[in-house]
Amino acid sequence: MIKDRKEYQILIVDDNKGDRVLIEAYLEDTIILPKISEAESFFHAKKIIENNPNFFDVVLLDLSLPDLSGEGLIRSIAELLPETPIIILTGYPDVDFSRKSLKLGIADYQLKDELNPLALYKSIIYAIERKKVTNQLISSEKRYKDLFQLSPMPIWVYEKVTLKFLAVNKSAVETYGFNEGEFLSMKITDIRPVEELPALYQAIQNDLSKKGINLSGVFKHQKRNGEVMDVEVYANDIDFNGKSAKIVLINDITFKSKYIQAIETQNKKLKEIAWIQSHIVRAPLSRMMGLIELINVEEESNNLSDDLKQLIQFIRESAIELDEIVRDITIRTEQIKID
Amino acid sequence: MTNFDIVIIDDKEIDLMLISRVVMKFFHDYKPIEYLSGTKAINDIYNSPHLKQKLIVFLDINMPEFSGWDFLEFLLKTPTKRVVHVCIVTSSVNLSDKKLAEKYPFVFDFLEKPVSIEDMRQIIENQAIFN
Known part of the structure; x- marks a missing residue:
């Protein structure tokens, strides 16, 4: 039989030395390089795990240890190694508990009496691959939760x-x-x-x-x-x-709304200024221009001295200049439009 | 003698005088009828027997209390036996005023102050209402 060349870090937790030796022998049958760590108790296992976090590919766990057993043991190990698959190897067939342990996140539940190298190997490989998929699902779920939770907008x-x-x-x-x-x-x-x-x-x-x-x-x-x-x-x-x-x-958009409101108010004021320019400022100016024109066309204007004609001409030019300024302001303010 | 009366409505004496003088350059023996308020003019247009049947009105827009717009609205909504043609005369150079004036069918022109002799000549030569 061809042996698996990959390196596996395997933690065996079992208080029975005979069982540990047997399991190791099974592993060596199918895997070239099983790196095996052994623990005799939960306390011992805990120490090993804490010294090597995120280190093991799989945990092979006996269900009854001197210091902890059953559901409590499963929960404690799973808490220490949330991302590592755990396979239970037990001497006692208990269908109800085996079902329950799967709910607790256990990868597989094997009876020691029925174990053989190939069954164990298959169980380990399946457990590792399945756990990868589960971990991916968990992290993708977390990513989506983060997208929701960490969004800068409500x-x-x-x-x-x-x-x-x-x-x-x-x-x-x-x-x-x-x-x-x-x-x-x-x-x-x-x-x-x-x-x-x-x-x-x-x-x-x-x-x-x-x-x-x-x-x-x-x-x-x-x-x-x-x-x-x-x-x-x-x-x-x-x-x-x-x-x-x-x-x-x-x-x-509270800030945006306030900003728009301020601009609208300002725009209204500008329109008012434009109106004042157009109607109020220009009214007396237009009168001046009308009066100057009348002076120029009246018969008597021919009798005016050249000097006075020149002065009137200057007043006329100044009025026209002022008129152009007022018109320019009106046109500019009329161009302000928000669509 | 003309077959129409020329009416000038403006709240400023100088403006009345200026427009009157320009009009009189073309109608030598004719003195236009001047009003310092639109309400007074409306009253005569609708009630006075002394005005002719056809009226040519030079109307200022920016007047207190009863503005040129009020005058036009009144004319639009209240039928009169007289035929009234209106030329708006305003110091405003605001385009929006010009646009607003277009909606009144009896407004035939829109002049900016000062009304020059040349402006008046063009109106009289081009508008059939002066015949």
Whole structure:
């Protein structure tokens, strides 16, 4: 038989020396280089594990040790080595307990009497590969949880029928001031000023006909301290633990809204200034220009001295210059437009 | 003699005088009728027997209490037996005012102050209402 050339770090925890020797012999039958560590008790195993964290590929565990046994033993070892597969080797067939131990995260449950080298080898290889997949699943689940929890923007999930919060992230807790427990006992109606509720119900009604990601709209939300903020709300359908729910992302636009308001006020003032330029400043100016023209066309103007004609001409030019300035200001202010 | 009366409405005496003088350059023996307020003018247009059937109105826009816009609105909503043509005369160089004036069918022109003799000549030569 071809032996496995890979190097395996194997921890055998068994108080029976005879059994340990037998297991080692089985391992050497199928694996060229089994690196075996032995422990006679839980206490001993604990010491070895603590000195070599994340070191073992697999643990072969006897269920009854002098200092710990059964479920307590399984839990304790699994806690010390959460990412390492554990195979139970026991002398006593107990179908109920074997089933239960699998629920505790045990990779396999083998009876010592029925053990042979190949069965043990298969059990180890399967356990290692299965654990890899499980670890990947756990870490991918964690990644997604992190995406939700660590998002810099508030996100929550609420149940469509009851409007109750089902999950909230850290940013939501920080932004709104309610802790997670408080959030989960509240409805989405509880974070709005009363006068905003009709708009919310309307939005929920509109959402029924929408599918996929959509901007639900701009709303007013109220923090725990009573402060009201303007928010953009994006929502999408989600099945959350079997409940029909919405996942919602909140964008605080309070600052943006205030900024726009300030610009609008400023723009209005500018328009007023433009109006004043156009109507008030230009009125007396146009009169001056009209008067100067009349002087120039009256019969008597021919009798004026050349010197006086020159002065009138200067007044005329100055008035026209001022008129051009006023027109320029009006045109510039009229060009200010926000689309 | 003309078959129409020329009416000038402006809240400033100098403006009334300036427009009057320019008008009089073209109608030598004719003195336009001047009003310092739009309400007074409205009253005469609707009630006075002394005005002719056809009126050509030079109307200022920016007046206190009853503005040129108020005058135009009143004219739009209240039928009169007289035929009224309006030329807006304003110191405003604001484009939005010009646009606003276009919605009144009886407004035939929009002049910026000062109204020059050349402006008046063009109006009189080009507008059939002066015949």
